[in-house]
Amino acid sequence: MAELHLKSVEKTYGNGFKAVHGIDLKVEEGEFMVLVGPSGCAKSTTLRMIAGLETITGGEIHIGDKVVNELVPGKRGIAMVFQNYALYPHMKVRKNLSFGLSLKREPKNKIEEATNNVSNILEIEELLDRLPKQLSGGQAQRVALGRALIKQPEVFLFDEPLSNLDAKLRASMRVRITDLHKRLRAEGRPATVVYVTHDQVEAMTMGDRICVMKDGHIMQVADPSTLYERPANAFVAGFIGMPEMNLVPAVLKNDAAPVLTLHDQSITVNEGLGHRLAGLAGPVTLGIRPQHLEVVVDGSENAFSAQITNLEFMGHEINVHAKIGDAVFVAVVPTEKFDASLGRGDRVGLKPIGPHIHLFDADTGQNVSLSANG
Amino acid sequence: MVALTDLPKPDQKTPPTALELKLRRKARINTAIRYSVLIVVGLIMVYPLVWMIGASFKTNAEMFSSPSFWPKEPTIQGFIDGWKTSTPYTFGHFFLNSLWIIIPKVIGTAISCTLVAYGFARFEFPGKKILFVTVIATLLLPNVVTRIPQYLLFRDIGWLDSFLPLWVPSALAGDAFFVFMVIQFLRAIPRDMEEAARVDGANTLQTLVYIVVPMLAPAIISVCLFQFMWTMNDFLGPLIYISSVEKYPVSLALKLSIDTTEAFAWNQILAMSVLTLLPSLTVFFLAQKYFIEGISTGGVKG
Numbered sequence: 001m002a003e004l005h006l007k008s009v010e011k012t013y014g015n016g017f018k019a020v021h022g023i024d025l026k027v028e029e030g031e032f033m034v035l036v037g038p039s040g041c042a043k044s045t046t047l048r049m050i051a052g053l054e055t056i057t058g059g060e061i062h063i064g065d066k067v068v069n070e071l072v073p074g075k076r077g078i079a080m081v082f083q084n085y086a087l088y089p090h091m092k093v094r095k096n097l098s099f100g101l102s103l104k105r106e107p108k109n110k111i112e113e114a115t116n117n118v119s120n121i122l123e124i125e126e127l128l129d130r131l132p133k134q135l136s137g138g139q140a141q142r143v144a145l146g147r148a149l150i151k152q153p154e155v156f157l158f159d160e161p162l163s164n165l166d167a168k169l170r171a172s173m174r175v176r177i178t179d180l181h182k183r184l185r186a187e188g189r190p191a192t193v194v195y196v197t198h199d200q201v202e203a204m205t206m207g208d209r210i211c212v213m214k215d216g217h218i219m220q221v222a223d224p225s226t227l228y229e230r231p232a233n234a235f236v237a238g239f240i241g242m243p244e245m246n247l248v249p250a251v252l253k254n255d256a257a258p259v260l261t262l263h264d265q266s267i268t269v270n271e272g273l274g275h276r277l278a279g280l281a282g283p284v285t286l287g288i289r290p291q292h293l294e295v296v297v298d299g300s301e302n303a304f305s306a307q308i309t310n311l312e313f314m315g316h317e318i319n320v321h322a323k324i325g326d327a328v329f330v331a332v333v334p335t336e337k338f339d340a341s342l343g344r345g346d347r348v349g350l351k352p353i354g355p356h357i358h359l360f361d362a363d364t365g366q367n368v369s370l371s372a373n374g
Numbered sequence: 375m376v377a378l379t380d381l382p383k384p385d386q387k388t389p390p391t392a393l394e395l396k397l398r399r400k401a402r403i404n405t406a407i408r409y410s411v412l413i414v415v416g417l418i419m420v421y422p423l424v425w426m427i428g429a430s431f432k433t434n435a436e437m438f439s440s441p442s443f444w445p446k447e448p449t450i451q452g453f454i455d456g457w458k459t460s461t462p463y464t465f466g467h468f469f470l471n472s473l474w475i476i477i478p479k480v481i482g483t484a485i486s487c488t489l490v491a492y493g494f495a496r497f498e499f500p501g502k503k504i505l506f507v508t509v510i511a512t513l514l515l516p517n518v519v520t521r522i523p524q525y526l527l528f529r530d531i532g533w534l535d536s537f538l539p540l541w542v543p544s545a546l547a548g549d550a551f552f553v554f555m556v557i558q559f560l561r562a563i564p565r566d567m568e569e570a571a572r573v574d575g576a577n578t579l580q581t582l583v584y585i586v587v588p589m590l591a592p593a594i595i596s597v598c599l600f601q602f603m604w605t606m607n608d609f610l611g612p613l614i615y616i617s618s619v620e621k622y623p624v625s626l627a628l629k630l631s632i633d634t635t636e637a638f639a640w641n642q643i644l645a646m647s648v649l650t651l652l653p654s655l656t657v658f659f660l661a662q663k664y665f666i667e668g669i670s671t672g673g674v675k676g
Contacts, residue, residue, distance in 0.1 A: 014498075053569050074575030086566035090588040099584070100574035151574075 001192050002064030002077070002154040003029045004050065010058030011045055011216075019045050020216045022059060027155075030190025032181050034207030036197055038239070042216040044159055047196045051080050051157050063154050074103075079148035080157040084164055085140045087132035093119075093143050094128040100151050118146045121180070138169045145177070158195040162202065170202075178206050200240055204228070212236045234365040237287045237358055243319060245358075246293065248327040250286040252359060254279055260286060260352075263325030267302045272354030276371040284368065285360040292356035293331035295320055295338070296349040303349030308342060322348060376401045430645040437640050453649070456642035461619055461630065465646055468627035469653075475540050475612070475623055476605045482545030483552060483601045484594050490547040491556035492582055496568070513550035518610075525614055539615040544601070552597045559593035560586070592667035599661050603654045624650045 004027040011020035019042045027033040035043040048054040050061060052073035061068050068076045079100075087096050094115060101111045119125045122142045132140060141161060148156055161177075162170045184191045197203055203210050204224045212219045212227065212235070220232040231237035237245045253259040258269045258277060296303050306322035306329060318338050320331045329350055342348065359369040378401045384390060390398070421443075428443030430452055436445065457465045493499075494506055528539040547553055567589065571581045587594070609625045616622060622630065628646055658665070 051569075051573060053572065072577075073569075073573045074577075078573065080570070080573045082566045082570060084564065084566055086564075086570040088567055088571070088585055088588075090591075099571070099576075103575045103580065147570075147574075 001029050001190055003027060003031075003062075004155050004192055004194065005062040006046075006050070006059065007062070008059035009046070009049060009056050009061060011042070011049060011054065012057045018216065020049070020056075023213075023216075023218050025211060025218065025221065027192055027194060029192055030185055032178070032193045032195065032206060032208040034195045034197060034203040034210045035213060036200060036203040036210055036239075037213035037219075039198060040215070041213040043196045043198075043213050045216075046213070047080075047157050047159055047194060050076075050155070050194060051078055052076050077154035078157055079151045079153035079155075080159065081141075081144050081148050081161045083160040085132070085144040087135075087140060087143060087147075089132050091131075092128070093124065093130055093132070093135070096132065096143060097128075097146050097150050100147070114150050118150045121149065122146045137165050138173060141165065141173060142176075145180075149180075152189075154192065156191055156193045158193065158197075160197055161195075163197070163199070174202060174205060200242070204240070210240075212239060230367070230370055231287075231358065232367055232370075234285055234287060234360040234367075237360070237367070241289055243290050243330050243332065245287050245289045246327075246329045247285055247287050247360070248324075248329070249362065250284055250359075252277075252281050252284045254281045260357075262286065262304060262327065265304050265324065267304060267351075269352070269354045269357060270302065273357050273359075273369065276369045277359070278371075280359075280368055283362045285362055285365070286352075287358035287360055288329075288352040289356060290319065290330040290332040292353045293329060294351040294353060295322075295331050295333050296351050298347040298349045300349040300351065303351035305347055306350045308344055308346050308348060310344065311342075320348070322350060324350070376404075378402065378405055426644050427648055430641060430648045432641055434639055434641045450645075452639075452641035452645035455639065456646040456649075459627065459630070461627075463620070465624070465627065465649070467620075468622055468624045469649075471621055472606060472623035472625075472653075475537050476602055478537075478541050479544045479605055480598050480601045482541060483547075483549060484598050486545055486547035487549065487552040487556050487597055488582075488587060488590065488594060490553050491560055492586060494553070495557045495560040496565070509550045509553055513554055521610070521614060528615065534615060535617045535621065536615075537621070540605075540611055549601070552601065555597060556590065556593050559590060563589055592664045595661050595664040599657060599665050602657055606650070606654050 004025075006023055006025040008022040008024060009020060010018070010022050012018045023046065025033075035046060037043050045054060049056050050063075052068065052071060056069060063077055073080075087093075088099065091099065097115050097118060098111045101114060106114075115128070116125075119128055122145060124139065124142050124146060127135060127139055127143065132143070135143065141164075144161070158177075162173050165173060181191055181193060195202075195206060204227075207224060209221060209223050210227055211221045214235050220227060220236045222230075222232075227236060227240050231240065231245075234247055238247055248262065251261040253261065253266075254274075254277060258273050259266050260269060294303075298305050304324050306324045308320060308322050309328060310319075310321035312319035312321070313335075316335055318333050318335055320333055320338075322329050322331065331350060357369065358367055360366060361368050376397045378398070381394060381398055381401065382390075384398075425443040428445055429437055431448040431450065432445040433447065433449055433451070436447070440446070459465055459468075490509075494502070494509075524539070524543075528534060533539050533542075543549075563586075567585055568581050571585045576584060607625060608623075609629070612623050612626050613629075616626065619630065624646075628643060628650065
C-alpha cells in the first residue's frame with residue numbers, strides 16, 4: 001500500500017476542451033477517499049487518469065514514491081472496479097479473478113492460493129466455475145471486487161461500482177466494501193482507495209475524506225462531518241445533505257447582533273452567528289439546512305413569515321415547503337412535532353437556528369461565516 | 375391480428391368463450407392464407423435446387439424429357455463418370471485444390487480483418503478518417519474494376535498460375551466488407567473489458583488475443599463462413615490467375631467438363647454441382663448458431 005499524490009494534474013482533450021484544471025490531491029496511505037460531484041465534473045476522468053486509461057496533459061501523479069505519469073495501467077500498481085463490472089464474458093469466475101496474475105506468470109499454486117483466499121473473503125467460492133452471465137448483479141460486483149483484491153495493488157480505484165445495483169443491494173454492498181476496508185486496515189495491510197460516485201449517501205457513509213469536485217476543480221476536501229458542518233462554499237453546501245441546503249440571496253447588517261434581511265423581512269440572529277462574522281456586512285447568500293430551520297407560529301420573534309406551498313409526508317418527518325417572497329424554503333420537521341392542522345396556503349414562521357446559519361459571498365460563493373476555530 | 379399461439383389451447387377444462395371461438399376462427403383463416411403464400415413462393419425459389427438434385431440421379435436421356443424432378447430410373451452413373459472427369463485427375467483432386475485455396479485464405483482473412491478492424495474501432499491515429507473512407511470506398515467499388523490492374527500487378531511480380539494472387543489480398547485485409555462487418559460488431563462491445571484487461575497488465579496484443587477475439591468470435595466465425603462459401607463459389611478469380619488444369623479448383627473444373635465434352639453430359643455436371651454444394655452447406659449448418667449471432671450485431675451482452 002502506498003499514498004497517492006496528484007500534483008497540479010491537468011487534462012486537456014484533443015479538441016481543446018479542458019476537463020481537469022490543475023488539481024492537487026493527496027490520499028494518505030490506507031485512506032478511503034471519495035471523489036464526488038455532479039455528472040460532468042471530471043471525477044471519472046480524474047480516476048481514469050490515476051489508472052492510466054487517460055493520459056494527463058500536465059502535472060504529476062505519484063503512487064508511493066514513484067511518478068507514474070507515463071506508465072501503462074498494468075505497471076502502476078493499481079486495481080480498478082468498473083461501473084458495469086467489466087468481467088471478461090468468456091472466462092469463468094476463477095479465470096476472471098486470476099487473469100491478471102497469470103499474465104504476470106505467477107506460479108500456478110500461488111495463483112490458486114490467492115484465488116481461494118479472495119473468494120473466501122468475498123464469499124464467492126460457489127461461483128468460481130460459473131460464467132459472468134450466470135451471475136446476478138451483486139455477485140458480479142463481488143467478483144469484480146475480487147479481481148481487484150487479488151492483485152494486492154498499491155491503490156484501489158472504484159468507478160461508481162454500485163450504481164448498477166438496486167437500492168437494497170447497494171446498501172449492503174456499501175457496508176461490505178467499508179467492512180472490507182476496515183478489515184484490511186485491522187489486519188495491518190491498509191488499502192488506499194479512491195472511490196468515485198455521484199451519490200452523496202455513498203460518499204458520506206464510506207469516505208474517510210471526501211473530495212467534492214465541480215467542472216474539473218476541487219471545491220473542498222474534508223472528512224464527512226466537516227463537509228456537512230462547515231462547507232467551504234455554496235456549491236459544497238448545496239451538494240451535500242438531503243434535502244438540499246436552502247440557499248437564498250439576503251442582505252446582512254451588522255449592528256449589535258447580525259440582522260438578516262430577506263425580501264422585506266428582517267430578523268436578528270442573537271446567538272451563534274455574530275462571533276463568526278468579524279463585522280462583515282452587505283449582500284450575501286444565506287444558507288440554512290432544512291433540518292436547521294425551525295417551523296414556529298407565524299409572527300414569532302426573529303422568524304421569517306412564510307406561506308406553505310407544499311407538504312411532503314416522509315413517514316418519520318415532514319418536508320415543509322414555504323415561500324418568502326419568491327424564495328422557496330424547505331424545512332424538515334419531525335412528524336410528531338408538526339402541527340397537523342397546517343396546510344397549503346397557511347402562514348408559518350421560519351426561524352433559522354443561529355449556530356447553523358451559513359453565509360456565502362454573493363459573488364464568489366465562498367463561505368464567509370467560517371471563523372478560524374469554528 | 376391474432377395468432378393461434380396467443381389463444382388458450384381448446385382442450386383445457388373451461389369451455390372457450392364466444393370471443394375466443396371467433397378469434398380462433400379468424401386466426402385459422404389468417405394462418406391458412408399466410409402459409410399458402412409462403413409455401414408457393416418458397417417452392418418457386420427452391421424448385422431449381424430440388425430439380426438439380428433430382429436430375430443428378432437421372433440418365434442423360436431422361437434429363438430434358440420430363441419436367442418432373444423425380445428420376446424414373448435412379449442411377450448414380452452421373453456421379454461415377456463425373457468424378458472421373460475427362461482430365462487425368464479425379465474430381466477429388468479439384469476438391470483438394472479448392473481446399474488448398476480456401477483454408478489459407480479463410481485463416482488469412484480472419485486474422486487480417488480482426489487486426490485491421492481492431493485498429494479502426496479502438497485506436498485514434500492521424501489520417502484515420504481518410505483511411506476508413508478508403509476502406510468503405512473499396513467496399514462500394516465493383517470487384518471487376520480492379521481485376522485488370524491487379525492482374526497486371528501479379529503478372530509483373532510473377533505470381534500467375536499460382537494460388538498467391540488468391541491468398542495474398544485476403545491475408546492483407548483486402549476484403550473491405552469483412553473489415554467493415556467486424557468493425558460494426560466491435561463498436562457494439564463496450565470498451566470496459568479491454569480497459570479492465572489493461573489494468574490487469576495486458577498489453578495491446580494480449581488484450582486483443584485474450585479478450586477481444588473471444589468476444590468477437592461470432593463475428594469472426596461469420597467472416598470465415600462467408601469467405602469459405604464465396605471462395606468455394608468464386609469462378610472469376612481462379613479463371614483469371616490459374617491456367618494449368620492441375621491447379622483448378624472445383625468451380626473451374628465444373629466448367630471444364632462443359633468445354634471438353636462434345637455432347638454435354640449434363641447428368642455428370644449436375645452430379646458434380648451437387649457435390650460442390652455439399653461443403654458449403656455442411657459448414658453453414660455447423661456454424662449456423664454463431665453465424666446468426668454474428669450478423670445480428672446487437673447480440674452482444676455487456
